[in-house]
Amino acid sequence: MDWGIFRPTKPAALCIALLGLSFLFMTFRLTGAVSNLRTFLLYWISPVELVTGESMGYVSGFGEKLVSMVQAHRENAELREKVLKASLLETQYNELVQENARLRGLLNLNDSVPFTAQSARVVGRDPLNWTHAVWLNRGLNDGVRRDSPVLAVGPMDSGAGEGVRGLVGRISECSGNASKALLMSDPLSSVAVSIPRIGELGLAQGQGSYITVEYLELTSQAQPGDTVVTSGQGGVFPAGLPVGTLSHVEVSPSGFRRAVLKPSVSLGGVREVLILNMARAKD
């Protein structure tokens, strides 16, 4: 019998062993042993990703940095003036916070989920899944934890300086000094959202290259152009974070209405982000 290239030989036996091992990894990828192995390997690989990503960032952005230096000098003067105004606003803000706490106390409302924020830079992407995950230069040592929300920051469309542009995704894996953020467009990503104009809730679901808002009622008044924000349900994302706008509404095969979501930020081009470190019960 002629086996051709599949003739049983030592290379074939080794191939079968490696294929078997790979298949075992796939089958038991969610178990503790394989997850721990992956975390262990990630611990060693993340510095490589971090260093190379940072280096490429410096090289590829050299021209932009030169222009930025010139602009920075001009902006510095403007910002000094804004800081003076901000100190006045801060006083007003503190007064409002105290007033808000007093009124919440009177109404017996629970405190909203407290969180702190820290900035991070995108240092790498998954070349095979460009719009699915990004590497960030902050990790466990910086207090980043799994499921922390990730927001895009940058110049606002309104021209009101820098600000939060919208939700990007959540942290899916962390190592010492780096972390991997799962973008909203990844099929594994789901975000509980609401449409403030009509007060309706839905679920923003990644579809690979686009995002949909699922489980809208059949009688939903949602229409293209409606703003979508996080609803705060599910405990992962705080309420009110901008997610995007609806671009198309249709009836889905599941019997609900479904809308295609245009994200507030271009997920393929996000560079600087804000990671929210939320105090969770398990922490």
Add this chain to the structure above:
Amino acid sequence: MKWQWHFWLLTVLGVFILHLTVAGNIAIFQSSPNFLLLATVFFAVRGGPVRGEILGFIWGILSDISSTSIFGSQAFMYTFIGYIVGKLERMVDENKLSAQMVLVLVMSFLNLAGLAFFETLFTGSAQRFKDSYGFLTPFYSTLLCPLFFWVLFKWSALFRRTDLKVKAL
């Protein structure tokens, strides 16, 4: 023997770092060349099935860790491709570039199909592969194949790899 380890260690790390840094930065329409697959094919054609499958497995695992694909799926596909290409080494002229380009194109599509299959098998749908831009990846890899093979050829020659068939491209 010492050079042996240096060569393979530097090659494995170098190609992986190249894949992480360069591939993403030269993406066109969200598609980037797959340097790991190209390197697996290069060494399998010249070194045989054992080298092909071992290098494929290592690069596959490294790629699995740094991406969001099913853990083990890329290791499976690169191992398989490394073995198949290695077994074809006698049939493919390692000096004939067009033959290798066709091999890369076929193996790239095989890789995509395999990854989509595992995605469907383990998650129920191959959502990540519905993006039409993804199908540009095999063509992009094939286009860069001559340049990348030339770089690997020069790199191997630098270490005077007599056990690899690095005669002339």
